[in-house]
Amino acid sequence: MNKRPHTNPKPSGELAPETSHKPGFAVRKAAADILGNVVHKRRPLDGELEAHSGFRQLAANDRALARAIIGAALRHRGEISEILDRLLDRSIPEKTGRVVDILHVAIAQMLFLDIPDRAAVSLAVDHAAADRRARPYKGLVNGVLRRLGRERDEVTADLEADSLNTPDWLLENWRSAYGEETAGAIARAHQGEAGLDLTVKSDPEGWAKKLEGEVVGAGSVRLTRKGPVEALEGFEAGEWWVQDAAAALPARLLGDVRGLTAADICAAPGGKTAQLAAAGAEVTAVDISRNRLKRLEANMARLGLSVTTVAADARAFEPQEPFDVILLDAPCSATGTIRRHPDVPWIKQAYDVEKLSEIQRDLLDRTVSWVKPGGLIVYCTCSLEPQEGEAQAAAFVERQSGKVGLVPIDPKEIGGLGDCVTKEGYLRCLPCHKAGTAAESTGMDGFFAARFRRF
Template sequence: MKSTSKRSPGPAGQPDQERADTPGFAARKVAADILGNVVHKKRTLDGEFDAASGHSGLRALAGNDRALVRAILGAALRHRGEISEILDRLLDRGIPEKTGRVLDILHVAIAQMLYLDIPDRAAVSLAVDHAGADRRARPYKGLVNGVLRRLGREREEATADIDADVVNTPDWLRQSWQAAYGAETAREIARAHQGEAALDLTVKSDPEGWAKRLGGRVVGVGSVRLSKKGPVEALDGFDEGAWWIQDAAAALPARLLGDVRGLRVADLCAAPGGKTAQLAAAGAEVTAIDISGGRLKRLEENMTRLGLSVRTVVSDLRKFTPDEPFDAVLLDAPCGATGTIRRHPDLPWIKQAYDIEKLGEIQRDLLDRTVDWVRPGGVLVYCTCSLEPEEGETQAQAFLERHAGRMQLEPIDAAEVGGLGHLLAQSGYLRCLPCHNAGADDDTRGMDGFFAARFRRL
C-alpha cells in the first residue's frame, strides 16, 4: 500500500531523502559514524570493517565508497592531533557536549580538505548536509559551514607551526617511546606512523622471481615489497597459493627457530597464520593453537589456499597442555600491537597505558607455561608486535631471571635477519622499529615494530 504522507524537508529546505541520495553523502556519514565509534566507544577499525559483523551502513555501500571511507578514516586518525589543533585555532570556544557528530563531521571534512585529493567545496558541502541531517548536530550546521570555509581561506595560518610528530601521538605513547629509544627516534617513529604501510608478501620460493613478476623488490629475509596496491586476490600467484601477506618484520621471528624440517613445532596464538605458513612451508610439523575458533577457521582457509597442512587446536593456552614437548615453540603473544600503527591508525586512540600492563600479565603467564612445552635442547622464540619495552625486553629479562638454570638466552645473529644488523640490540634481542629500513637503503624504509627473543631449553 502506497503511503500518502509527505516527507518532511530538512533544515535547508532540502528533503532528507534527497540529501541522503547526494553522491558521496552516505560515505561521509558512515566515515563520521565509524570515527566516533573508534575514538569515543573504543571500537576497532577492523571490527567496524568486518564483512559479516561490522558497521551496517558500511556494508550497504558500493566498493568504491567503502574504499573512500577507509581512506578518509586513515587520514583522520593518522592526523587526529593536527586536526584537533587546527580546530582549536579556528573555534572561538569549545563545542559543547551532546552535539551529535559535530566534531566527527568536522574531523572527516578536514581530513579530506588537507590530506586527500578532494575539492574543498565537496568536503564542505557534504559536511554541512550531514550536520543538517543529524538531529543533535543540526543547531551547529552554521558553525560547521563557517569553520570549514574559514579553513579554506586561512589554510596556511591555521596549519602553521604544528608539530605533527608530537601532536599526532597520545602523550603516554610518546613518553614511552622517548624513554625507550630517545627523543629523536621517538620522533622518527611518530613520523613513520603518518604514512601507510607497504604491502609485503612472503613467498614459498624464488623471491627474486616473484618480485620481478609482481613489480616489487626483495626486502628483509626474502619478503617481496610491492610498489602498487590493489585487490590482493587479483595479483599473480594468489590463486595458486604462491605467497601470503606478511610484513617484512613479522616474517623474522619464525626464521629464528632455524632449520625446522621434520621438527614438531607449536605456533601459539597462531591466527591469522603468517608464521604458521612459514613454518609449514619450511617442512615443520606444525600445531597451530589459538583461543579464537573463528580466527583459526580463517587460518585453515588460508592454509588450504596455500596447499599447506597443519594441525589446529582451539584452546586458551593458560588451560592447554600438550601430550608431549615440542622441538620448538613460537609464542607470538597478545600485546598492545603498537608496532602496527601504520596499518592500524586507530590503535593510539583506543589503547591506554593500563592495557599494556594488563597484557603484560598475560604474556608472563604464557611464557611461564611454555617452558615445559619445549623439550630439553629445544628452542622457544617469544615475540610481540609492540614498541613497548614492558612487552619486549623487560618481559624477556624477567623470564630469564625466573627460569635461570632451565632456559638461557640464545643471541640472534645478523646473518639470521638478512644481514640487517641495525635490527639487533646489544643484548641479543631483535628490535624492529617502524622507522627502520627493511633493506640496505632508505628506499626500503618502514616495517612493523617487532620484538623477538630466543631461548634454549637446558
C-alpha cells in the same frame, strides 16, 4: 604537551531522508560514524568496518574512499584537533550528534587527501543538516570549514605533527626507550601508510620481478603497485601470503625446522604458521578464537599447507607431547602496527600494556614445560613497548634461571638487518628502520623477538 582530541561521544541522530541519496553522502556518513565509534568508544577499526551496515553496503570504490578518509582522520587526529582549537572560539558542547566527527572527516579530506574543498565542505554541511542533534550547528560546520579553506596556511602553521598525533603516554614511553630523535622518527613513520609485503614459498627475486616489487628484509617481497591482492599473480595458486617484512623474521629464528614438531601459540591469522609449515615442520597452531582459526584454516587451504589447529586459551593448553620448537606470538598492545592500524593510539592506554604484560608473563612461563630439553622457544610481540619486549624477556630468564637461557640473534639470520638486533641479541624492529635499499623500502612493523633454549 599535546592536546587531547575533542570528544563528542553521543551517537548520531536520525537523518533527513532527502540527503541520504546525494552522491558521496553515504561515504562521509559511514566515515564519521565509524570514526566516532573508534575514538569515543575505543572500538577497534577492523571490527567497526565489519559491523557498520552502511559501510558494507557501499560499492567497492566507495569503501576504499571511506577507509582512506578514516585512516587520514586517525593518523592526523592530533593535528586536526589542534586546528579546530585554533578555529573555534569555544569547545563544541556534548549532545551535538556527530558534529566533531563530521568536522574531523571534512578536515582530513581538505588537508590530507586529494579531495576538493568544496566537496568536503558541502557534504559536511549536508551531514550536519541531516543529523537531528547536529542540525543546530550546521552553520558552525560551514563557517569553520570555509575559514580553514581561506586561512589554510596560517591555521596550519607551526603544527608539531609528531607530538600532536601521538598520545602523551606513548611518546613518553618511546623517548624513554629509544631517545628523543628515534621516538620522533617512529612518530613520523606512523604518518604514512604501510606498504604491502609478501612472504613467498620460494624464489623471492623471481616473484619481485613478476609483481614489480623489491626483495626486502630476509626475503620478503615489497610491492610498489597497488590493487586487489586477490588479483595478483600467485594468489590463487597459493604461492605467497601477505605478511609484513618484520613479522616474517621471528619464525626464521627457529632455524631449520624440517621434520620437527612445532607449536605456534596465538597463531591466527597464520602468517608464521604458514612459514613453519612451508619450511617442513609438523605444526600445531593454537589460538583462543575459533573464528580466527577458521580464517587460518582457510589460508592454509589456499596455500596447500597441512597443519593441526587447536582452539584453546593457551594459559590452559596442555600438549600431549612436548614440541621440538615453540613460537609464542603473544597478545600485546600492537603499537608496532600503527602504520597499518591507525586506530591503535586512540583505543589503547597505558594500563592495557600492564594487563597484557601479565598475560605474556604467564604464557612464557607455561612454554617451558611444552618444549623438549634442548628445544628453542621464540617469544615475539608486535609492540614497541619495552614492557612487552626487552623487560619481559629479561624477567623470564631470571624467573626460569637454570631452565632456559637466551640465545642471541645474529644479523645474518635476518637478512643482515643489523639495526634490528640489540646488543643483548634481541630482535627489535622499528617503523623507521629500512627494510631494503630502495627509498620506498623504509619502514616496517615494530616488532620484538627473543630466542631461548631449554636446558
